[in-house]
Amino acid sequence: MNGLMQFISDNLQIIYILILAVFVGVEVIKNIPAVLHTPLMSGANALSGVVVIGAILVMLQSDPDDYFALTLGFIGVVLGIINVVGGFAVTGRMLQMFKKKN
Amino acid sequence: MSISLSIIYLIATIAFILGLKKLGHPATAKNGNLIAASGMAIAIAATIFIHDLQIPISIYILIGLALLTGSAIGGWMAVKVKMTKMPELVSLFNGFGGASAALIGLVEFSKNVGDKMQATTIVSGIIIGAITFSGSLIAWGKLNGSIKSVVTIPRYNTINNIFILAIIAFAVFTVSNGASDQAIIFGLLGAGLVYGILFVLPIGGADMPVVISLLNSLTGIAAAITGILYSNMVMLVGGILVGSAGIILTIAMCKGMNRTLGAVIFGAFGGTDSTAGTDKRLGSIKKTNPSDAAIMMNYANSVIIVPGYGLAVAQAQHVIHELEELLTEKGVDVKYAIHPVAGRMPGHMNVLLAESNVDYSLLVEMEDINSHFKNTDVVLVVGANDVVNPAAHNDPSSPIYGMPILDAENAKHIIVNKRTMNAGYAGIENELFYNSKTVMLFGDAKDALTSLVSELKNM
Numbered sequence: 064m065n066g067l068m069q070f071i072s073d074n075l076q077i078i079y080i081l082i083l084a085v086f087v088g089v090e091v092i093k094n095i096p097a098v099l100h101t102p103l104m105s106g107a108n109a110l111s112g113v114v115v116i117g118a119i120l121v122m123l124q125s126d127p128d129d130y131f132a133l134t135l136g137f138i139g140v141v142l143g144i145i146n147v148v149g150g151f152a153v154t155g156r157m158l159q160m161f162k163k164k165n
Numbered sequence: 166m167s168i169s170l171s172i173i174y175l176i177a178t179i180a181f182i183l184g185l186k187k188l189g190h191p192a193t194a195k196n197g198n199l200i201a202a203s204g205m206a207i208a209i210a211a212t213i214f215i216h217d218l219q220i221p222i223s224i225y226i227l228i229g230l231a232l233l234t235g236s237a238i239g240g241w242m243a244v245k246v247k248m249t250k251m252p253e254l255v256s257l258f259n260g261f262g263g264a265s266a267a268l269i270g271l272v273e274f275s276k277n278v279g280d281k282m283q284a285t286t287i288v289s290g291i292i293i294g295a296i297t298f299s300g301s302l303i304a305w306g307k308l309n310g311s312i313k314s315v316v317t318i319p320r321y322n323t324i325n326n327i328f329i330l331a332i333i334a335f336a337v338f339t340v341s342n343g344a345s346d347q348a349i350i351f352g353l354l355g356a357g358l359v360y361g362i363l364f365v366l367p368i369g370g371a372d373m374p375v376v377i378s379l380l381n382s383l384t385g386i387a388a389a390i391t392g393i394l395y396s397n398m399v400m401l402v403g404g405i406l407v408g409s410a411g412i413i414l415t416i417a418m419c420k421g422m423n424r425t426l427g428a429v430i431f432g433a434f435g436g437t438d439s440t441a442g443t444d445k446r447l448g449s450i451k452k453t454n455p456s457d458a459a460i461m462m463n464y465a466n467s468v469i470i471v472p473g474y475g476l477a478v479a480q481a482q483h484v485i486h487e488l489e490e491l492l493t494e495k496g497v498d499v500k501y502a503i504h505p506v507a508g509r510m511p512g513h514m515n516v517l518l519a520e521s522n523v524d525y526s527l528l529v530e531m532e533d534i535n536s537h538f539k540n541t542d543v544v545l546v547v548g549a550n551d552v553v554n555p556a557a558h559n560d561p562s563s564p565i566y567g568m569p570i571l572d573a574e575n576a577k578h579i580i581v582n583k584r585t586m587n588a589g590y591a592g593i594e595n596e597l598f599y600n601s602k603t604v605m606l607f608g609d610a611k612d613a614l615t616s617l618v619s620e621l622k623n624m
Binding site for chain 2: 070073074077080081084085086087088089091092093094095096097098099100101102103104105106107108109110111112113114115116117118119120121122123124125127131132133135136137138139140141142143144145146147148149150151152153154155156157158159160161
């Protein structure tokens with residue numbers, strides 16, 4: 064129990080942000096028309112590629128001769144940035160097609 | 166962390182929220198995507214350049230190389246992909262994000278031995294990342310048809326659930342004992358990968374959109390966990406946004422199919438157990454030909470087109486748009502009725518029709534169009550099946566019973582274009598085809614619609 068209290072007080076800021084972010088996410092997405100579900104899913108998917116920042120940090124923080132970290136970090140950056148660039152590009156491509164004609 | 170980096174991360178976070186918000190409205194969606202992408206670009210650039218570490222130039226070159234390679238591959242895939250293959254692509258990209266999270270965890274584990282908070286985030290990042298990676302690859306394989314089997318061994322779900330509980334128990338044990346052995350972490354990675362496969366493999370065709378959305382949400386959570394590890398706010402908030410957005414979308418989809426999330430995950434649906442009710446005699450069907458079908462539509466006041474995935478498979482989106490324009494010219498009121506799960510993911514049909522320049526205001530959602538069917542002269546069902554199956558209303562033994570459908574059966578006349586009498590994606594017979602108001606126009610959607618168009622032109 065003490066451990067849990069300690070954990071909460073150590074990470075209070077993160078816990079606040081976590082909870083608020085959940086609500087923001089739900090509120091932002093709620094009531095979106097079905098027309099946009101596919102682009103939205105693909106756009107959100109691109110956003111989850113934000114994990115690439117972690118992979119970049121792995122590479123920045125590893126020793127130049129730590130081949131294990133550098134190799135995994137490298138693959139992580141490649142895969143993460145594929146998710147980001149590919150995701151945003153394909154979302155843009157889809158949205159480009161939504162036109163209203165007069 | 167330097168204050169300038171924090172400020173840039175803050176701006177990026179705001180860009181994510183704003184971008185996601187704008188993505189939700191047809192008029193602003195394009196801007197939304199750009200805003201979110203710009204946020205991501207500045208966050209990535211700032212991560213690389215703003216820090217007080219002494220980084221040898223060789224590492225910068227490596228990072229640059231990785232970014233260029235990945236951007237080229239991702240960009241190329243995004244440009245090349247056919248719109249019908251969109252669900253596969255989203256699934257694949259999602260798997261890559263998950264893999265990235267798992268790899269980060271592998272590296273960080275050895276650096277953070279002894280710190281339980283860090284170990285918890287690392288271990289959960291690895292497991293969730295691994296599950297999303299292998300799960301997404303299986304979903305990708307199932308969607309593009311390279312993995313066909315629907316595995317249903319007895320007690321499959323029980324075995325699966327015990328397996329994931331065992332993984333969690335082992336993870337908790339690892340963290341609480343402060344284990345530092347690399348072999349353990351590779352074991353957890355492997356277990357996560359295996360679970361991802363087992364998790365998605367038994368889930369059948371019709372439920373795949375739900376799975377993709379769920380996996381998408383999980384990748385967001387993996388990213389957020391990695392954000393906690395680095396106390397990196399932009400990763401934390403970005404990941405959580407995706408996580409909660411994914412859950413909302415998943416629930417919206419489940420509602421569209423009248424399925425609970427639990428039933429999707431724990432009850433293998435679609436394909437095997439859905440033959441119930443097929444043995445009963447449904448009467449006979451009536452065939453028609455393009456010329457008769459064209460006459461019916463030509464003299465109708467109102468036509469509703471119900472497009473399904475079969476339309477896209479036959480690459481008939483452009484012909485159907487031509488048909489719609491032709492009928493509109495002749496004074497017929499034409500609309501499209503879009504089921505929330507038409508296509509292979511929610512909203513997929515809208516994308517496919519938008520690709521062939523259909524005005525999106527003609528695409529009417531299910532709730533808005535259902536009451537109009539009874540005043541409609543002709544409904545043209547092209548390549549759709551389960552979404553117009555009346556069994557959803559009146560056959561409690563049907564696996565799709567309770568699913569909201571398009572009430573095409575209420576129209577005065579129904580024309581159904583199908584290649585053969587084979588059952589639909591969920592493998593269920595459709596009594597609409599045997600309705601006395603229904604005529605069947607057999608043939609490939611593109612060929613059939615092309616003949617319809619040329620018949621109409623001659624009238």
